[in-house]
Amino acid sequence: MPLSVAAMVIGSQLCRPCHLEIYDSYARTPMAQSSGRVAPLAAASFSAAGQRYRVAGNTLFFDGGQSTIDYFIGSNAAGRSFLRAYDGYLFELPVTWYAQKRAWDASPGYEKESQVRLTRAVEPSCLQCHASRVRPVLGTQNRYGTPPFLENGVACERCHGPGSEHVKDPAVARMVNPARLGPERRDGVCSQCHLSGEARIERTGRRFAEYQAGDRLADYATYFVRQLGRRDLKVTSHVEKLAASACKLASGDKLWCGTCHDPHTNEDKSQAACLSCHAGAHRPEERCVTCHMPKARTSDGNHGVMTDHSIPRTPRAPAPPSGGLTAFGSTADDRAIGLAYAELQDARALPYLRRAVPQDWPVRLRLAVQEPDPARATQLYESVLRDNPHEPAALVNLGALYAQQGRLTEAAALWERALVTNAALEEAVLNLARVRAPAETRLILERYRQVNPAFRPAPAKPR
Ligand code: HEC
Ligand code: HEC
Ligand code: HEC
Ligand code: HEC
Ligand code: HEC
Ligand code: HEC
Ligand code: HEC
Known part of the structure; x- marks a missing residue:
């Protein structure tokens, strides 16, 4: 039996010779130029x-x-x-x-x-x-x-999976075609970028960045939305909105993003789509979406205008989001719920985090941030760094705890490490400057002015 070779991502350019028409029209779309x-x-x-x-x-x-x-x-x-x-x-x-x-x-x-x-x-x-x-x-x-x-921008392989084997022998190694996938895997292709919800929590040991078209999105992450649904339009809310529409609720898997959108041309196929399900609808000569998918301002896009994908009967007034979080499209365990609330800085996080299984480093990090007892917080941060030595918040905060305990050398070492993960962690820069000798302090601040040209050191306070 031949060994199956794991295909690699190779880039859209290599698709062009055989799929010229798709390549050229796709290159003109907003997604390709993002x-x-x-x-x-x-x-x-x-x-x-x-x-x-x-x-x-x-x-x-x-x-x-x-x-x-x-x-x-x-x-x-x-x-x-x-x-x-x-x-x-x-x-x-x-x-x-x-x-x-x-x-x-x-x-x-x-x-x-x-x-x-x-x-x-x-x-x-x-x-x-x-x-x-x-x-x-x-x-x-x-x-x-x-x-x-x-x-x-968004490359062909983001929707079709890695292509290294397909380009060698297209008849043997098939690409993923979203339209031929089951509904869950099909919808995941668009949702990987068009769904953000209130929070997206990676599953234990999974990296969202490793998701590929054709996989189950729910194997990588749990998404959370507000229980009562969001009425206002968020920039990436198209998936949630469509899911809440009467059309989607009543027609199920038949209706998906591809029903109205052609990703290769960015053509809007919605008029034909409405009429295909609503044969005999009123006003057949008019553009249905003018009244049923009105455009409104977004709540987080600043000046953006978006189309309401909940396909309302009559335009609805936006209502503020409310209610607790609920998993969207899958079930959630205590760990995911706790991490989601913590991401939203919601006090409901704590009991879930305490019950979470496993208590992996993302959970311990959230618990550490909320831990009032310095000794216990120190232990939690230390255990986070054993599993993820590059966690920036743990490095900065554990450094501060060490400094309070007079362990300045260890504190400084942690802040140095924090600055490797992100050279502009200002708290680490300023803390480090404070514990170092004056000559070195000047150097640290000068270096930081290059990282952050808008930085103005506060006038030195008498010690
Ligand atoms: C050497 C020519 C060639 C190259 C290069 C090539 N393809 Fe194809 N592709 C084909 C042929 C031929 C078919 C039809 C195969 C069949 O139906 O047996 C095909 C089919 C497909 C399909 C439809 C699969 C299906 O089952 O419906 C997709 C999607 C696809 N290609 C995407 C790509 C992408 C993305 C790239 C670049 C990574 C690419 N192709 C590069 C020749 C090529
Ligand atoms: C945003 C997602 C997305 C991107 C990016 C994308 N496609 Fe597709 N592609 C689809 C979907 C969805 C279908 C299925 C269309 C259908 O049958 O309804 C498809 C179908 C295809 C097919 C088979 C059917 C056909 O229309 O011939 C080929 C070949 C193909 N794509 C090639 C490409 C190539 C080459 C690129 C890059 C230049 C590309 N696609 C970029 C989503 C995408
Ligand atoms: C890898 C991420 C990614 C994937 C996968 C993806 N999109 Fe997008 N999509 C984007 C981004 C980013 C934009 C915004 C592009 C811009 O204007 O900069 C966008 C924009 C769009 C737009 C608006 C284009 C316009 O006219 O402004 C439509 C429609 C769309 N995507 C449909 C789809 C559909 C349908 C799928 C699944 C078949 C899909 N997308 C998959 C990232 C993605
Ligand atoms: C979960 C995927 C996702 C993430 C993360 C994301 N975006 Fe987007 N962004 C989108 C999609 C999809 C659109 C298209 C608008 C939409 O949803 O309708 C978009 C639209 C935009 C637009 C408007 C583009 C246009 O002309 O249509 C800008 C600007 C933008 N994003 C900037 C950013 C920046 C900067 C970041 C990171 C700091 C970011 N986005 C993070 C998915 C994402
Ligand atoms: C895949 C089939 C399908 C498509 C495509 C579709 N719908 Fe629907 N829609 C339905 C079904 C099924 C219902 C529920 C039964 C009914 O009211 O006819 C529905 C309900 C509605 C309702 C009533 C909503 C309410 O809250 O009572 C409106 C308005 C509507 N659709 C408009 C549209 C418009 C406009 C389009 C195109 C942008 C569209 N639909 C596309 C299947 C579809
Ligand atoms: C029933 C038809 C229909 C379906 C299904 C649909 N859309 Fe749309 N979408 C539209 C219409 C109509 C527009 C506005 C087009 C225009 O004004 O040019 C639009 C616009 C967009 C835009 C551009 C930004 C905006 O809000 O105006 C994005 C991004 C988008 N859709 C993504 C998606 C995604 C992702 C899905 C699947 C979850 C999806 N759409 C499903 C009809 C649909
Ligand atoms: C000028 C605005 C306008 C246009 C254009 C329009 N509609 Fe409507 N539609 C409405 C209003 C308003 C209602 C609600 C009527 C009511 O509740 O009595 C409605 C109701 C509906 C319903 C629910 C009907 C029922 O009996 O439950 C459907 C389905 C629908 N429209 C589909 C469409 C389709 C498909 C198109 C395009 C061919 C379209 N509409 C074009 C304004 C419009």
Whole structure:
């Protein structure tokens, strides 16, 4: 019996010779263009969140400093965010281009910042949705190879699985075709990026980044939504919304994203789809979605406008989310529920975390953060670091506990390690500067000014 070879991801370029038409039309879609290296930008001056900015070429100027603009995220269908690279570490820039408004403004989540913030870490999950063949450096929070991803946007293989064997002999090694999968695996192909829910918790010992088209998404992660459902539109809420529609509830597996969307052309097939199930509907000459899938502002996208995928009978007024969390599309154990509440900083987390099986390091980390007793917190953080020596919060916080206990050398060693995982962990920088000799302190702060050009050291306080 021949050994089966594990196929490798090879890149869309190699699909082109045989699937020319699909390749060329797909290349023009927003998904294919969702990330890349920034070409020089048109000059602009503007204010955002109370700060003045100027964009010129590949530089963002602000009062008293400047930053490079290296990569973009977002095709510009709605807008475009920008990333800064420093020594392989990636940070999100505080300003975003909003295509619908045709204006620069604060990036989502930065509206209330009181200073120029250049240190928000770009974690792999962000790039996994917007780029392909992402190259995170293991043991870091936000460091990547150069370039950080080998293919811009969503590659063919994200929906079709790895292609190395197929290109050698297409008749023998078949690609995954979402339309031929069972409903759960089919829906997972789109949900890997279009579902975020309130929280996504990785299963014990599983890495979400290893999910491939054709797998069961529920084997990698548990998703949580609010019990009463969200009425407001979140940026990646299409999956939950559709699941709540009368159409989906009544017609089940027949209806999926592919019923209305052609991913290769980005064609909107919705009119034919409505009529295929609602033959004899009223107003057959009119575009159904104008009234039944109205567009509304998003709650977390800042200026974004989204289509309501809950296909309401009459447009509904948005209501604030409420209720407890419930698993979406699968069941959840105490561990997942506890971690999900903890991610939302919800006090309901604790009893679940205490009951969680196994008490693996993500659980112990959450318990440590909430542990009032320093001795027990120390033990918990130490045990987290035995299993995950690169956990940034554990490194920073255990360092602080050691420092309180007078163990300054050990504390400093932990903060040094924290700065390897993410060079812009300001708390680690400032703590380290405090415990080192003055000459070294100056060096540490100077180095940090390069990592974070918006950093202004506070005037030295008398000791
Ligand atoms: C050497 C030519 C060649 C290359 C390169 C190639 N394909 Fe194919 N592909 C084919 C042929 C031929 C078929 C039809 C096979 C059949 O039906 O037996 C096919 C079928 C497919 C199918 C349909 C599978 C199904 O069962 O419905 C998908 C999806 C696919 N290819 C994706 C890709 C992707 C993605 C790449 C790049 C990683 C790629 N192909 C590269 C020749 C190629
Ligand atoms: C690897 C992640 C990923 C996968 C898999 C994925 N998408 Fe997307 N999709 C995105 C991202 C990111 C965007 C936003 C692109 C942009 O505008 O920058 C997007 C945008 C879209 C859009 C909006 C395009 C527009 O006109 O603005 C549609 C429709 C869509 N996806 C449908 C699908 C469907 C259907 C599937 C499953 C067959 C799917 N996507 C799978 C990441 C993904
Ligand atoms: C779970 C997958 C996921 C993650 C994580 C994610 N996004 Fe997105 N993002 C999407 C999808 C899907 C869209 C398309 C909008 C939608 O859902 O309709 C989108 C839309 C956008 C857009 C608007 C693009 C356009 O023009 O249509 C920007 C900008 C953006 N995301 C930036 C980011 C940044 C920056 C991060 C990380 C810091 C991030 N996103 C994390 C999936 C994701
Ligand atoms: C966002 C997800 C997504 C991406 C990205 C994607 N496809 Fe597909 N592809 C699908 C889906 C869904 C189908 C099934 C369409 C159907 O039959 O309804 C499909 C079907 C196919 C098929 C077989 C049926 C046909 O239409 O001939 C081929 C071949 C194919 N894709 C090649 C590619 C290639 C090559 C790329 C990259 C250039 C690509 N796909 C990118 C989702 C995707
Ligand atoms: C796969 C089949 C299918 C598709 C596609 C579909 N629907 Fe439905 N829809 C149903 C079923 C089944 C029901 C429930 C029974 C009924 O009311 O007819 C329903 C219910 C509805 C309702 C009543 C909702 C309520 O809350 O009472 C509206 C309005 C509706 N659909 C509009 C649309 C529109 C507009 C489209 C296209 C964008 C669409 N549907 C696409 C199957 C479908
Ligand atoms: C019943 C038809 C229908 C189904 C099913 C459907 N969509 Fe859509 N979708 C639409 C329509 C209509 C638009 C708006 C298109 C436009 O205005 O050009 C849209 C727009 C989008 C957009 C662009 C952003 C926005 O909200 O306007 C994304 C992303 C998207 N859909 C993702 C999905 C995903 C993921 C699924 C599966 C969970 C899905 N859609 C299922 C009809 C549908
Ligand atoms: C101008 C706005 C408008 C357009 C366009 C429109 N609808 Fe409606 N539709 C409505 C309203 C309003 C209702 C609710 C009527 C009520 O509750 O008495 C409705 C009700 C429905 C229902 C539920 C009917 C029932 O008896 O339960 C369906 C299904 C439906 N529409 C499908 C469609 C389809 C399919 C299209 C496109 C061919 C479409 N609608 C176009 C406004 C519209």
